[in-house]
Amino acid sequence: MKPIGILGGTFDPVHCGHLRIALDALQQLGLQEVRLLPCRQSPLRDAPRVTAGQRLAMLEAAIAGEPGLVADGRELQREGPSFSVDTLRTLRADYPDTPLCLIVGMDAFIGFAQWKDWRQIFALAHIVVVQRPGSALQFHDAGLQQEFEQRRCQQATELAGDYAGKIFLLEATYLDISATQIRALVAAGNSARYLLPDAVWQYIQQHGLYQ
Ligand code: ATP
Secondary structure, three states: OOOEEEEEEEEOOOOOHHHHHHHHHHHHHHEEEEEEEEEOOOOOOOOOOOOOHHHHHHHHHHHHOOOEEEOOOOOHOOOOOOOOHHHHHHHHOOOOOOOOOEEEHHHOOOOOHHOOOOHHHHHHHHEEEEOOOOOOOOOHHHHHHHHHHHEEOOOHHHHOOOOOOOOEEEOOOOOOOOOHHHHHHHHHHOOOOOOHHHHHHHHHHHOOOOO
């Protein structure tokens, strides 16, 4: 069965860096869809700058007309911080027999051993680590390195053979764009156009966000 991709993030706001890796994963891994999940409150970061509803509306505007990308607001309905392990349990309940691929940037994967119940995540999903082409993977945690070495698979087709537990390194288009940079541009009165879809830029302007 074709796997489902899952890309979580604050999406404060969503930008072309997120969208491009979602599309690269969809195409290169032969996924049936990539579900993009805005988190209510990341356990490791400051509170988002705009409301959950605004972040979801920007995401929906960004992916309109792209059938392989789906906005999934499930984390916004839960109180408190959004832990990936809890979210993956709800996704696993919805898709009991489908391989799930949790897509994480290299920066996020390096800190993976600090995530809640991180070892249990391997029982729920595969991990797809998005790598900047040519960049090396550096570990700060020996336990994570060991899991990586045991679980790493070389071929994307292996992800469809099991429903969880493998790690795959995906070389994807890593655009040098961050939501932090976009918020700073807008706060300084500059345009963020072309870093994010026009529909998202229009939404930011119409609602006076990030000023
Ligand atoms: P901020 O600047 O506020 O920290 P961000 O732009 O890094 O935000 P997040 O919502 O925190 O965006 O990112 C969600 C996921 O997307 C993470 O796994 C992150 O590694 C990945 N990601 C973020 N920016 C890029 C990018 N330019 N290219 C590829 N992946 C990215």
